[in-house]
Amino acid sequence: MNYRGFFVVLFLLSLVLLPFQTNAVTTKVVEINDQKQEESGDYSPIKVASIQYNPTFKKPDKNIKELYREFEKAFKNGAKLAVAPEMATTGYMFENREGIAPFVEQIPGPTTKIFRKLAAEYDSYIVFGMPEKDADSNLYYNSSVLIGPEGLVGKYRKMHLWETDAYWAARGDAEVEVYDTELGKVAMNICMDSAYYETARTAAVKGADILAFPTNSSAQTISALPARAQQNGLYILSANRSNTEKGFHMVGASAIWSPHGEKLAEAPYSPDAENDINETKTIYGYVNPDHYRNVNKEMLGERRPELYKELSQFIQPWDSRASTESQRVNAMALQYSPILGDKKANQKKVHRLIEEEISKAKDTDLIVLPELSFTGPVTGKSINTIYSLSERDKGKTFSFMSKLAKKHKVNIVYGVIERENNQLYNSAILLNEKGEWKGKYRKTHLDNEEKRWATPGDSLPVFNVEGLGKIGLLIGDDVRFPESSGVLSSKRADMIAVPVSWSGEYSGYMEINPNLSENQYPDNAVVLWDAVAIGAQAYTIFANFVGSEQGFKGSSGLYTLDPLYGLDQPVTGSSKHEEAVTFELNTIQAEHWFNQEKLLQSRHPLYYEPLIQNQNIIQNSAEAK
Structure with missing residues (x-):
């Protein structure tokens, strides 16, 4: 009998003896499922679970048996x-292909067969990560599986590898797939992907x-999840x-996030190896199919794929324009x-x-003003009024700001209602320290x-400014579209x-566990503003209004x-x-473990093609039902 056949026999025998065995791993159920249950409408909320489980290294028999028990408890x-x-x-923490070779298997295979029976028995769905061996190529992958009542629904091979994976695994060789289930449409990412x-x-x-998200995270990848939601x-x-394996500490804080970035539940946080939490912690929350269609999902229809073509380019490591x-x-x-x-x-x-x-600040190099700096938003105003507030290139506002820039030898970014050939634009203007026009960006x-009065811009430019380096511009709601800052990053x-001009109409304040960040975020740090800086690996300055009848929320500043870490x-x-x-700030962090150069070198544009297609392939699963 081969190794796997012998294992299956032992596993089935262990299930019979399970009630009489002593469990070496303590399990705790963390019930947070009723605190933020969303109100039901046409569909009943669906209870879901995240299992913060700590496997024993190189002990698949033990781990699979324990995972089976934990999934069954959740169901x-x-x-x-x-x-x-x-x-x-x-x-x-496997060191090479030889080290993991005894533990890889095909998908579907013996392990998925075991969990298939469990999913069928409880009419439920299971997601977990495992090492995969491709039968044809003999390549290994860091993979996750989605198993349902009908068997294996699908798998995902981790696309963006961390160093540990790369010593033994090939990077994922396909786009992210979405699978139809009785619960809705489910996709998987793994750890560094976020x-x-x-x-x-x-x-x-x-x-x-x-989005099911198996991870072994020390902070970075789970911190990105509110933005992804x-x-x-x-x-x-x-x-x-939530424990340590071969010197690598994982911090726990497994979580369930709503489509608005609300934290619905969170498992305990483990700060360091001295505070490992080895016992399993299971948290519960609800997903509501009535909320599968939501304002953030609908914004996907506002994407501008024709502007994102640079996302398909891969210039590294020869990018001489950086x-x-x-x-x-x-x-x-x-x-x-x-x-x-x-x-x-x-x-x-x-x-x-x-x-x-x-006069208080020493040697100021750059000043950024809010959107539509001298009119404020023109919500509800007539087209004639808005037109009267507009200016041509290098109009009176330009002259006013140019004098200030020249006087104080400072670069300035400000916003105006721009007029050209009777078309209006929400524009940002960049002046250099001589008061000279360096460029503009049209939202x-x-x-x-804004669609009522403005024409959308048709490019995402980056400008080279002496003393600053290369600076990109965005305006307001652009931050809801990560492709925008992605293009600026690709342009270095x-x-x-x-x-x-933000009044809280999108995004919200950071809800990640504050202990995840060595240098903690301010209380009023905004999720999608932070996502621009970290996602592009470019220091990002936000300037917002504050107060007034529109309730602007200020919080201007620097995101890093x-x-x-x-x-x-x-x-x-x-x-x-x-x-x-x-x-x-210092604009370039060339020696840091993760920076723009490393970000761009480790992207996989081949599998981002859906983001640049000029077609709407979004299909809401609730509508499909």
Whole structure:
């Protein structure tokens, strides 16, 4: 009898003897399932589970038996979908192909056959990670499986490998797939995939409702999940480990996220090896099919694939256009309460703020102002009124700002209603320290109100500015479309400046466990603003209004490359008061473990094709039912 056949016999025998055996691993069920249950409508909420399980390294027999027991407990407790961690059947820290060779198997295979019976018995779905062997090529993959009542529904091969995987695994060789189930449309990503917005985005564009996320995370990948949920309107179920294996510590904090980025449930956090949590922790939450269609999911229909073609390009490692020298930049984000529609009053206010604050700040290199800096938003105003507030290139506002830039020898980004050939644009203008015009960006992703009066821009430019490096511009709602900052990153933007007028109508404040980040986020850090900086690996400055009748939430400031592991720290201003938020940064972090160069070198554009297709392939699963 071969190894696998012998194992199956032993496993079936162990199930018979299971009630009489002593469980060496303590299991705790963490019941958080009723705290944030969403109200039902046409469909009943579906109970789901995340199993924070810690496998024993190189002990698949033991791990599979324990996983079987944990899944069964979750199903007996009412869960219809349960997710367990990455490489849950074997452990993670294998050194090479030889080391993992005894533990790989085909999918479908003996392990999936075992869990198929369990899924069928409870009419439920199972997701977990395991090492896979391809029968034809003999390549190995870090894979996850989705098993349902009918058997193996699908598998996913991890696309973006971390160093540990790369010593033995080939990177995934296919796009992210979405599978129809009785619960809705389900896709899978694995661990490092979440550092690249493209994987979750592909799932969403293909119509996913739920993203199952097995991981072995030390912080980075689980911290990205609120953004992935908000960007794509997805429920996300993450299952992490909470102990240490061969010196690598995994922090737990498995979580269930709503399509709005709300944390519905979270498992215990383990800060370090001295505080390992070896026992299994299972958390519960609900996904509501009535909420599969939501405002964030609907935003996928507002994407501009014709602008994203650069996402398919792979220039590394020969990208000679990238900056080679880091620039030390002293920057300032101005936030103030606008007098809506009164350009002169707002110019006066901006002049006063700059004159007062620049005298306090040392050698300011860059100032960023909010969106439509001198009119404020023009929501509800007539087209004639908006037209009267517009200006041609290098109009009166340009002259006013040019004098300020030249006087203080500072680069400035500001926003205007631009007019050209009787068409209006929501534009951002970049001036250099000589007061010269360096370029403009016309907002490419318009909200419903802006569509009433504005023409969308047709490019995502990056500008080379002496003393700053390469700077990209976005405006407002552009941050809801990660492809925008992805294009700027591919064009090697060292910084991104984003004028906004944000009143909380999208995104929200960070809900990740604050202990995940070595340098903690400010209380009013905004999820999708942070996602721009980390996703593009470019320091990003946001300038927002504050107060006024529209309830602007301020929070202007700097979002950084990696506060999680202590490289830097976001800086935000008040959510209530006018102020200039000042900060310093070094534009390039060439020696850090993760940076823009490494991000771009490790992307897999071949499998991002759905993001640049000019077709809408989104199909809501609730509608399909």
